[in-house]
Amino acid sequence: MTPARTLAALLVDPAGAQALNDADWTGVLAVARAEQLIGTLAARLDGLDVPTRVRAVLADASATALEGRRQALWEAEMARRALRDADAPVILLKGTAFAAAGLDAGQGRSIGDLDILVPHASLAAVEEALLAHGWMWVKPDPYDDAYYRQWMHELPPLIHPERDRMIDVHHTILPPTARITPDAAKLIARAVPLANGLAMLSPPDMVVHAAIHLFGDGDLSGGLRNLWDIDRLLREFSENDGDFWIALSAAAVEHEAAAVVARAVRLSHDLFATPVPDAWAKLSTVDHWYRRRLLARDGWGRATRPATRLAFYVRSHWLRMPPAMLARHLWIKWRKTAGDREPPPPPAERR
Amino acid sequence: MRHSFHVRVGPVSFRIGSAWPEPIRQLRALYRDYPQDVGVPDFTVRLAPSRPWRRWVRPSVMIEGDYVIPDAAPLPVAHGLLAAEMGMNLQMAMGQRRFLLLHAAAVARDDRAIVMTGESGAGKSTLAALLQARGWRLMADEFVLLEPSSGLIHPFPRPVSLKNGAIDVAAAAFPDAHWGPLMRDTPKGAIRHLVPMPDGLAAGEQPARPVLLLFPRFGLAAEQRPVGAGEAFVRLTQASTNYVILGERGFAALTGLVRGVTRAAIDYPDVETAATMIEALW
Numbered sequence: 001m002t003p004a005r006t007l008a009a010l011l012v013d014p015a016g017a018q019a020l021n022d023a024d025w026t027g028v029l030a031v032a033r034a035e036q037l038i039g040t041l042a043a044r045l046d047g048l049d050v051p052t053r054v055r056a057v058l059a060d061a062s063a064t065a066l067e068g069r070r071q072a073l074w075e076a077e078m079a080r081r082a083l084r085d086a087d088a089p090v091i092l093l094k095g096t097a098f099a100a101a102g103l104d105a106g107q108g109r110s111i112g113d114l115d116i117l118v119p120h121a122s123l124a125a126v127e128e129a130l131l132a133h134g135w136m137w138v139k140p141d142p143y144d145d146a147y148y149r150q151w152m153h154e155l156p157p158l159i160h161p162e163r164d165r166m167i168d169v170h171h172t173i174l175p176p177t178a179r180i181t182p183d184a185a186k187l188i189a190r191a192v193p194l195a196n197g198l199a200m201l202s203p204p205d206m207v208v209h210a211a212i213h214l215f216g217d218g219d220l221s222g223g224l225r226n227l228w229d230i231d232r233l234l235r236e237f238s239e240n241d242g243d244f245w246i247a248l249s250a251a252a253v254e255h256e257a258a259a260v261v262a263r264a265v266r267l268s269h270d271l272f273a274t275p276v277p278d279a280w281a282k283l284s285t286v287d288h289w290y291r292r293r294l295l296a297r298d299g300w301g302r303a304t305r306p307a308t309r310l311a312f313y314v315r316s317h318w319l320r321m322p323p324a325m326l327a328r329h330l331w332i333k334w335r336k337t338a339g340d341r342e343p344p345p346p347p348a349e350r351r
Numbered sequence: 352m353r354h355s356f357h358v359r360v361g362p363v364s365f366r367i368g369s370a371w372p373e374p375i376r377q378l379r380a381l382y383r384d385y386p387q388d389v390g391v392p393d394f395t396v397r398l399a400p401s402r403p404w405r406r407w408v409r410p411s412v413m414i415e416g417d418y419v420i421p422d423a424a425p426l427p428v429a430h431g432l433l434a435a436e437m438g439m440n441l442q443m444a445m446g447q448r449r450f451l452l453l454h455a456a457a458v459a460r461d462d463r464a465i466v467m468t469g470e471s472g473a474g475k476s477t478l479a480a481l482l483q484a485r486g487w488r489l490m491a492d493e494f495v496l497l498e499p500s501s502g503l504i505h506p507f508p509r510p511v512s513l514k515n516g517a518i519d520v521a522a523a524a525f526p527d528a529h530w531g532p533l534m535r536d537t538p539k540g541a542i543r544h545l546v547p548m549p550d551g552l553a554a555g556e557q558p559a560r561p562v563l564l565l566f567p568r569f570g571l572a573a574e575q576r577p578v579g580a581g582e583a584f585v586r587l588t589q590a591s592t593n594y595v596i597l598g599e600r601g602f603a604a605l606t607g608l609v610r611g612v613t614r615a616a617i618d619y620p621d622v623e624t625a626a627t628m629i630e631a632l633w
Contacts, residue, residue: 025391026366033417053364053391060448067598300352300368300397301417 003027004224004295007037008271011228014044025054027299034301035224036110039065043108065108072096072111075165079114080198082133088122090198091191093170093209097200098229105232109225113157113166117201119188120171127155127169135160135167143332151177151321173209174217177321182212182255203237203244204251211264212257215290219309219316223294224271230264231272238275245277267291352397359388361496361507361555362450363443366392367435370399370406374431381432381510381531381544384552394418394446396438401425414438418445430534433542436512443494444592450496450505451597451604454590457495457504457561458487464504464559465629466495466612467567468590474569477517480545481622482629484524489551490559499597499604502611503558508551510544518543563633564612567625571618575628578614 001009007028010016020028032038042058042065050058076096083090091097093115098106118126135158139145148156153176155169172184187209190202201209210233214226238244252261267290268274269281283291293312296305303309317326352368354375359365369375397415400406410428414420416438426434443452455468456479465487467475476492483489490504492511497504510531513521518533518541531544546552564583578586587605588594594601615632619625 022389022391026395029391030395030417051391053393056449057391057393060446063448063600064596067596070598301395302352302397302399302415 002295003031003299004035004297007031007035007041008224008295011037011041011044012273014048017045017048017050022051022053023299025051029054029057030299030301031297034297034303036222037225037228039068039108039110040225040228041108062108065110068111069099069106069109071163071165072099072114075114075160075163075167076100076116076198077196078133078160078163079116079130079167080196082135083118083126083129086118086122086125086129088118088126089188089191091117091188092194092198092200093117093173094213094229097206100194100196100198101200103233104236105229107232109229113168115168115170117170117173117184117187117191120184123155123169123171130158130167130169134162138166141336143336147329151175151325173212175320177325178216179319180212180216180256180260182208182257186254202251203233203241204247205255207233207237207248207264208251208255208257208261211252211261212255215260215263216257216319217316219313220290220293224297227264227268227271227294231268231274234265234268234274234276245280263287263290267294271295352399356382357387357389357392358382359386360439360509361491362505363394363447363507364388364390364392365394365396365439365442367396367438368398369431369435371410371412371428371431373428374398374412374435377432377532378435381529381546384529384546384549386555394439394442396435396442398431398434398438414441416442418442420445426537430537432531432544433534433537436509436544439509440493447494447496447593448597450498451601452591452593453495453497453587454493454592455495456492457490457506457559458482459490459504459506459554459559460487462557462559463562464490465563465565465633466504466561466608467565468495468587469566469568473567475567476511476513477520478567478569478619478622478625480511480513480517480521481524482626483548483551485626488554489547490554497561497604497608498558499600501558502560502604502607504561505558506551506555508547508555510546513543513545515540521545561608561612563629564609564614565629565632566614566616568616568618569625570620572620573624573628574618575632576616578616580609580614583609583614 032041038061042061076092092100095109095111096114138157138159145156153170153172153174157166157168159166173182187205191199192202193199210230214223252258265276265280266283266287269276270283293308298304354372355368356375356378357366395417398412399415401411401413405411411425412428412431412434413425414423414434414437455466456475457464457466458479469475479492489508491507494507496507529546533543535541617628
């Protein structure tokens with residue numbers, strides 16, 4: 001078994017830890033770090049008997065995840081205070097939402113930027129309020145700024161320099177140029193309030209968003225972690241609600257995301273043994289490709305399968321925008337970076 | 352990876368993989384007196400070609416590993432050892448959570464330690480290295496490990512990275528020392544690694560209690576002033592790479608440190624003077 005597969009198996013069944021030797025552990029920990037799953041692994045293996053060295057690494061990962069969670073929730077609270085007067089519901093997305101709602105998917109999870117969803121009509125007010133409360137633009141480049149405003153599903157990223165935290169303000173969950181168009185109004189209308197004045201997506205919409213984030217956007221980097229989120233969400237929501245699968249099907253159709261949601265469910269079942277209805281269980285031929293990409297990591301934590309990765313990278317742009325627009329965008333980006341692509345010459349040549 | 356090397360430095364173990372054999376050969380030679388540890392490592396460092404063909408054509412080394420800085424400039428393979436050392440520093444700076452990391456040097460006698468911190472170029476590496484000839488064992492250069500639960504300093508006796516003029520000064524002071532290769536024309540000028548004296552390596556897993564916190568500055572007339580706990584605290588938060596991510600543990604460790612030690616800033620024209628001032632403060 002490759003270290004990436006061992007990691008997936010261990011996340012599903014922590015008892016498998018007993019069978020690992022030092023070399024296995026070395027590979028698993030390297031993959032878990034590279035895939036940002038080390039905190040999750042630590043949470044899953046908590047209390048089990050593992051070798052001393054491994055326990056020390058996992059204890060560090062747990063402490064890091066705990067502190068990261070505290071900072072993420074604090075950042076959400078800062079956003080809530082800043083947006084108190086903007087008169088818009090603030091819906092937490094992704095990791096911060098999992099943590100704030102106490103979902104299993106948030107256990108040990110690393111949380112990056114703060115992602116929030118607000119109604120499109122409130123964007124200007126939200127932007128103004130954030131700028132007034134100390135957030136600043138990250139991308140001073142006028143092309144990037146204009147590109148975000150015209151073509152993206154979010155404001156250009158903002159950073160709060162004092163806390164060194166980024167916020168992504170979304171008005172929907174995919175760029176308007178993408179092939180599928182989620183129904184942002186329904187996402188907002190169905191959002192579930194949390195105790196502290198913030199909100200999260202409804203359970204079916206949360207799964208749809210996670211699936212779109214994984215398969216409808218991006219090149220699947222960090223995909224294993226995102227698929228793990230989906231496994232945890234599916235397990236928790238279907239356990240709490242007997243009609244969850246029906247609600248999920250309906251939501252997936254409403255957001256034009258039936259195909260990506262079905263793929264997410266199939267792969268989650270395949271890699272993480274998620275209990276799913278029979279009709280959702282069988283992998284398609286193309287799914288095997290996705291699985292290859294999701295597990296493309298070796299025991300040194302290195303990205304493997306460059307051709308598969310490249311194919312998914314090209315695909316991510318293909319999904320995001322029409323071909324002529326893609327060509328123009330890549331051309332402009334290439335011209336901007338071509339100048340500093342090459343590493344500096346070795347010292348002998350510099351003299 | 353094709354070539355690899357495991358080593359333990361104090362309480363931290365590293366696995367270093369390389370696409371080329373030379374950096375690993377140099378690491379083996381430099382670390383020959385350290386425990387060669389093959390257990391599960393705390394951190395992985397990878398020395399990889401910046402592009403696939405860069406393994407052969409104008410080989411250039413990217414520093415990768417568990418933790419990576421995007422857009423870091425590659426180094427020529429002739430500086431592979433430096434890349435490995437930088438890679439180990441990077442893993443510590445970004446990934447270390449067991450200890451509060453202070454960008455500082457430390458020396459000890461028995462179980463009592465002096466922590467020396469200050470801006471780069473203040474001479475703390477050179478001072479720490481040279482104090483070894485005056486009855487001190489080297490605990491750490493670059494990174495001092497403060498254990499939050501006990502308040503103790505744990506040794507991290509990496510080879511001391513000496514630059515330019517300091518290389519000759521240390522070579523004169525320690526004629527029998529074990530050195531790495533001299534690397535000229537690095538981004539920081541000439542660099543050579545000095546392996547700590549045997550007593551420092553032998554005590555590689557023995558923690559010590561910090562008793563003196565020093566802010567040394569080389570090249571000025573001898574002068575000394577006390578440093579308040581508040582100032583020391585603020586300066587150390589700036590000298591720590593993981594103070595923020597350790598949260599409350601980091602705060603407690605650092606306030607505990609600055610309260611429990613004698614704190615002084617010293618200016619010194621030469622090591623002889625510094626050593627005398629330290630003996631008096633200690």
